[in-house]
Amino acid sequence: MSEEKPPPVALTQVRVRYAETDQMGVAHHASYLVWFEAARSEFCRQQGCPYRDLEKQGYTLPVVEARCRYRTAAFYDDELTLEARAVSVRTRRIHFVYRVMRRGTLVAEGETIHLVVAPGGAPRSLPQEVIALLRGESRPS
Amino acid sequence: MSEEKPPPVALTQVRVRYAETDQMGVAHHASYLVWFEAARSEFCRQQGCPYRDLEKQGYTLPVVEARCRYRTAAFYDDELTLEARAVSVRTRRIHFVYRVMRRGTLVAEGETIHLVVAPGGAPRSLPQEVIALLRGESRPS
Amino acid sequence: MSEEKPPPVALTQVRVRYAETDQMGVAHHASYLVWFEAARSEFCRQQGCPYRDLEKQGYTLPVVEARCRYRTAAFYDDELTLEARAVSVRTRRIHFVYRVMRRGTLVAEGETIHLVVAPGGAPRSLPQEVIALLRGESRPS
Amino acid sequence: MSEEKPPPVALTQVRVRYAETDQMGVAHHASYLVWFEAARSEFCRQQGCPYRDLEKQGYTLPVVEARCRYRTAAFYDDELTLEARAVSVRTRRIHFVYRVMRRGTLVAEGETIHLVVAPGGAPRSLPQEVIALLRGESRPS
Numbered sequence: 001m002s003e004e005k006p007p008p009v010a011l012t013q014v015r016v017r018y019a020e021t022d023q024m025g026v027a028h029h030a031s032y033l034v035w036f037e038a039a040r041s042e043f044c045r046q047q048g049c050p051y052r053d054l055e056k057q058g059y060t061l062p063v064v065e066a067r068c069r070y071r072t073a074a075f076y077d078d079e080l081t082l083e084a085r086a087v088s089v090r091t092r093r094i095h096f097v098y099r100v101m102r103r104g105t106l107v108a109e110g111e112t113i114h115l116v117v118a119p120g121g122a123p124r125s126l127p128q129e130v131i132a133l134l135r136g137e138s139r140p141s
Numbered sequence: 142m143s144e145e146k147p148p149p150v151a152l153t154q155v156r157v158r159y160a161e162t163d164q165m166g167v168a169h170h171a172s173y174l175v176w177f178e179a180a181r182s183e184f185c186r187q188q189g190c191p192y193r194d195l196e197k198q199g200y201t202l203p204v205v206e207a208r209c210r211y212r213t214a215a216f217y218d219d220e221l222t223l224e225a226r227a228v229s230v231r232t233r234r235i236h237f238v239y240r241v242m243r244r245g246t247l248v249a250e251g252e253t254i255h256l257v258v259a260p261g262g263a264p265r266s267l268p269q270e271v272i273a274l275l276r277g278e279s280r281p282s
Numbered sequence: 283m284s285e286e287k288p289p290p291v292a293l294t295q296v297r298v299r300y301a302e303t304d305q306m307g308v309a310h311h312a313s314y315l316v317w318f319e320a321a322r323s324e325f326c327r328q329q330g331c332p333y334r335d336l337e338k339q340g341y342t343l344p345v346v347e348a349r350c351r352y353r354t355a356a357f358y359d360d361e362l363t364l365e366a367r368a369v370s371v372r373t374r375r376i377h378f379v380y381r382v383m384r385r386g387t388l389v390a391e392g393e394t395i396h397l398v399v400a401p402g403g404a405p406r407s408l409p410q411e412v413i414a415l416l417r418g419e420s421r422p423s
Numbered sequence: 424m425s426e427e428k429p430p431p432v433a434l435t436q437v438r439v440r441y442a443e444t445d446q447m448g449v450a451h452h453a454s455y456l457v458w459f460e461a462a463r464s465e466f467c468r469q470q471g472c473p474y475r476d477l478e479k480q481g482y483t484l485p486v487v488e489a490r491c492r493y494r495t496a497a498f499y500d501d502e503l504t505l506e507a508r509a510v511s512v513r514t515r516r517i518h519f520v521y522r523v524m525r526r527g528t529l530v531a532e533g534e535t536i537h538l539v540v541a542p543g544g545a546p547r548s549l550p551q552e553v554i555a556l557l558r559g560e561s562r563p564s
Contacts, residue, residue, distance in 0.1 A: 158319065159320075160315075160316040178299065182297075191359065192359070193358060193359045218332065218333070
């Protein structure tokens with residue numbers, strides 16, 4: 001009997017910046033996409049393929065869809081924990097999900113879908129070793 | 142026999158700012174939520190209930206869900222036309238949809254869902270005259 | 283007897299976006315640098331050398347110094363007029379000044395200093411025809 | 424013989440976010456003001472008077488002047504150390520200076536000047552105990 005391993009998760013801490021608030025007195029909803037991105041960066045680094053390196057090797061991962069559900073407000077100076085998981089890593093398409101937590105409370109959750117393209121925008125295929133790293137099937141050498 | 146009127150649409154022009162680009166050389170995906178918001182502001186103003194005034198009267202419309210599908214990249218200095226429509230206006234919940242166009246090309250489309258709350262966060266009900274204005278069923282007096 | 287012509291000025295309109303406000307209820311002070319940049323873009327376009335084209339020709343103008351004095355607050359939905367002037371245009375260095383006005387009121391004023399470099403960062407010299415255009419000494423052909 | 428104590432300094436780490444880059448491939452110059460603000464927040468917290476608490480007590484510190492000198496570019500994913508110091512703390516005016524370092528390299532330096540006002544904008548005087556804390560003359564109780 002094989003057991004499914006849960007997909008790996010990366011945790012990132014952010015503190016809500018004053019510039020990220022709006023006049024409603026809460027973190028502006030667009031800030032969450034920027035936090036998701038920071039969480040995704042941390043995920044890739046932790047899995048052994050920093051996004052910075054991917055880009056240097058000619059793989060860019062533009063967002064083709066983004067979604068966020070806001071459960072409760074986040075406030076200036078709040079310490080938030082971002083969770084990022086790659087729920088699907090395919091040759092030309094990656095799907096990430098995110099959760100924003102403040103201590104035990106779910107603040108927001110969301111997802112992004114990315115294509116794999118060359119810098120000019122042409123489709124590209126992620127190498128198998130990168131796919132395995134992002135899936136948590138192998139460890140960085 | 143009554144005929145369904147299509148929901149009103151507001152058009153807003155934006156020019157992509159340099160600060161809105163990222164090192165992929167395109168407008169960053171979080172910028173679109175900011176543009177949607179500008180389009181929503183314009184929609185409310187056009188319908189006769191500027192969001193600024195709604196807030197002054199104690200109605201805030203926090204985003205509880207946002208979504209964007211990116212069809213093609215937008216570039217620095219591009220002139221974009223934003224379309225905003227309120228597809229559902231209810232007492233405590235409003236649903237907007239958006240399209241980002243560059244001349245005839247669809248660049249992105251998205252939606253946001255908003256609750257109606259008092260400044261402290263308690264649920265509030267939009268007055269019927271505001272609902273009628275946002276639905277395009279009446280004209281500003 | 284020669285007469286000094288005043289340096290050309292470009293005017294740009296912006297409306298303060300909700301995302302640009304902070305929990306103090308005013309436009310966040312970093313937004314002004316983004317507005318200055320939009321005003322500078324407009325200035326270059328008006329003078330006949332759009333910044334987009336300059337970059338395509340291999341001239342980038344990174345900011346080496348920026349300064350802003352905030353005279354009074356700007357608020358969500360305010361319509362602001364941005365004034366941009368190039369007070370000094372030299373082969374390898376350009377100095378812009380800006381004013382942010384709300385109807386007759388001075389909201390802020392600032393300046394930026396830019397170097398002229400190649401995309402990799404090496405110093406480059408602006409062509410004489412670009413210098414003349416930015417100084418307003420010649421008109422775009 | 425009394426010796427001048429150097430003003431206290433707070434150190435904050437930030438990692439350059441992808442959203443903070445622009446199409447020049449570097450961190451956008453407006454991002455530095457946001458980092459200065461994060462550094463200032465950390466400074467106030469470290470000195471025992473978190474800015475969040477100051478605002479709750481009715482003291483806001485709007486920026487009336489900001490300045491930054493950019494020495495070299497910062498790149499996506501760079502780990503930067505922000506230094507913040509309060510070089511002058513007076514009843515109604517505070518002057519902060521900042522340095523942005525990447526390992527041993529000075530990336531940028533800047534300053535901000537703040538007034539002390541009530542939420543509505545009227546001048547207010549900082550209490551002596553807050554002044555002493557920010558100056559590092561006393562420790563938080």
